[in-house]
Amino acid sequence: MSVADDRYSLPGSPLGAHDGPVFDHPWQAQAFALVVNLHQAGLFEWKDWAERFTAEIAAAPQREDESVNDAYYRQWVAALEQLLAALGLVEDAAVGTRAEAWNQAYLNTPHGQPISLANATCPPAHDHAHKHEPRREPVMVVPAGGD
Amino acid sequence: MGHSHDHDHEHDGYQTPPESIALRVKALESLLVEKGLVDPAAIDAVVDTYEHKVGPRNGAKVVAKAWVDREYKARLLSDATAAIAELGFSGVQGEDMVVLENTPEVHNVTVCTLCSCYPWPTLGLPPAWYKAAPYRSRVVIDPRGVLAEFGLDIPRDKEIRVWDSTAELRYMVLPERPAGSEGLSEEELAALVTRDSMIGTGLALAPKA
Numbered sequence: 001m002s003v004a005d006d007r008y009s010l011p012g013s014p015l016g017a018h019d020g021p022v023f024d025h026p027w028q029a030q031a032f033a034l035v036v037n038l039h040q041a042g043l044f045e046w047k048d049w050a051e052r053f054t055a056e057i058a059a060a061p062q063r064e065d066e067s068v069n070d071a072y073y074r075q076w077v078a079a080l081e082q083l084l085a086a087l088g089l090v091e092d093a094a095v096g097t098r099a100e101a102w103n104q105a106y107l108n109t110p111h112g113q114p115i116s117l118a119n120a121t122c123p124p125a126h127d128h129a130h131k132h133e134p135r136r137e138p139v140m141v142v143p144a145g146g147d
Numbered sequence: 148m149g150h151s152h153d154h155d156h157e158h159d160g161y162q163t164p165p166e167s168i169a170l171r172v173k174a175l176e177s178l179l180v181e182k183g184l185v186d187p188a189a190i191d192a193v194v195d196t197y198e199h200k201v202g203p204r205n206g207a208k209v210v211a212k213a214w215v216d217r218e219y220k221a222r223l224l225s226d227a228t229a230a231i232a233e234l235g236f237s238g239v240q241g242e243d244m245v246v247l248e249n250t251p252e253v254h255n256v257t258v259c260t261l262c263s264c265y266p267w268p269t270l271g272l273p274p275a276w277y278k279a280a281p282y283r284s285r286v287v288i289d290p291r292g293v294l295a296e297f298g299l300d301i302p303r304d305k306e307i308r309v310w311d312s313t314a315e316l317r318y319m320v321l322p323e324r325p326a327g328s329e330g331l332s333e334e335e336l337a338a339l340v341t342r343d344s345m346i347g348t349g350l351a352l353a354p355k356a
Contacts, residue, residue, distance in 0.1 A: 022198060022272040027169035030176055032272075033193035037185045046242065050314030054261040061280060068275040072263070077168055080175065090178050098174035099167065106164035115162065117177060 021069070028073040035080055044083060052086075053079040197272055205236045206269035206319060207340035209246075210351075211333045214324045223321070224248055236268040242314065244269070248321045249347075253306045256294065256347030257318040258286045264312040266319045270345060277346065287311070297348045320347040328354045 023029040039046055056079040062071035084090040101120040108123035109115050164170060179185045209231055213220040223230040227244040231237070238244075244266055247255035259265065260283050265273040276282050286293045290307045294300070301307055310318040322344035328336060331354060343349030 025169065027165070027172040029194040029198065030190060031172045032197065033190045034172070034176060034179065034185060036193045037189050038179070040189075041184060043184065047314045050262060050264065057262055068279045072278045074168060077172060077175075081171070084175070084179075089182070089184065090175065094178060095171055095174050098178055099170040102170045102173045102177075103164045106162045109162045110160055111162060 023073075024067060024069040025073075028069060028076075031073055031077050031080060035076070043087065043089070049079070049083065052083050055079075056082070197267075201267060202271035203269070203340075203342035203345065204337070205234075205271070206266070206342070206345045207337040208234060209236070209269055209319075210321055210340045210345065211337035213246075213321055214328075214336055215333050220321075227319070231269060238266075238268045238317075243316050244319060245310075245316060246319050246321050247308070247310060247347075249323045251305075251323070253308060254294075254301050254347065255308050255310060255318075255320045256286060256290055257310045257312055257320060258283060259312045260284070260287055261313075264314055264317055266312075266317040269319055270342060274342070294348060297343065299349060320345050322349075322351040325351045325353045327356075 023032070035049060038044065039049060053076065056075045060075060060078065062068065066074070081090075081092065081095060085092050101117060102115075105115055105117055105120040108119045176185070176187075176190065180187055209223065212234070213223050219230065219233075222233075223246050227246040228237075230246075231244055242264075247257075249255055258277075263273050263278040263283075265277065282293065287309050290309050291301055294307070312318050322340065324336075325339060328339065331339075335354075339352040339354060341349050341352060344351045
């Protein structure tokens with residue numbers, strides 16, 4: 001395969017045309033921005049980030065079924081997780097636990113409502129089959145003296 | 148029943164979680180926000196900047212100025228970081244910039260063999276092929292062949308120099324000013340400067356006759 005042979009770069013293309021997206025998915029942009037912000041906050045030198053990222057690229061190269069951006073940001077996120085663990089800022093287990101909480105939050109959040117972490121444990125009211133709105137009257141009354 | 152919407156979803160009206168790596172990024176972000184290490188507004192600002200505000204137009208302005216202003220060009224070639232900052236472009240990473248001048252005798256091309264170090268302040272984020280292994284590995288072995296794949300045939304009698312950017316030092320190419328561009332304004336010249344011409348995998352465009 002030609003190195004220039006991808007839809008993002010046609011020879012002699014005008015500036016900015018055929019560039020393709022810088023990010024394929026919002027999570028890629030978020031992961032990118034996390035690293036830039038943490039560096040700007042002084043938590044690590046850019047050189048240290050680049051070393052770790054480089055090592056991850058070498059250790060886990062692009063797979064056949066991945067786009068360039070998917071591979072690149074998979075490596076980016078893995079390097080970020082390793083760096084945060086090495087700095088003692090975020091442990092791997094905490095990331096896994098929190099990711100599962102977000103997963104549950106999605107499953108518990110009705111369409112059209114913002115995803116909130118609180119929904120992981122306490123689903124919001126939902127106008128749906130299992131509707132559970134507050135009622136100001138008893139749902140069931142057994143009259144006195146029935147027996 | 149009281150369906151207020153007509154989604155027909157596997158989760159019966161509830162949302163589908165994104166792929167697992169997206170959940171991990173969301174997890175990282177929320178944990179870091181809680182620890183006070185990142186500010187959500189700053190995250191959004193960085194995304195906006197790199198998606199919309201920083202791109203190869205910055206580099207094109209630098210190149211066009213160097214083409215029309217001999218003194219600026221001299222400063223650019225001797226201290227690129229400072230000369231680029233004169234136009235208001237500087238890096239978040241504190242990296243040094245070096246600008247390489249293409250001449251009738253020498254063609255320069257840049258790469259990051261290890262990852263994807265790239266002059267963000269002037270070119271924005273790199274194109275996909277720059278980040279991919281084939282370009283990173285092959286341009287240092289057979290630059291003439293790789294450039295030909297970009298449609299760029301460098302004559303045999305012209306020297307090709309390949310420069311490897313790193314986290315501390317980023318290279319950018321000052322392409323040759325195209326023939327027939329005398330008398331164009333700086334703005335018109337900037338429109339001839341392609342992103343690839345500043346990486347070294349292309350040339351500046353010829354002016355329309």
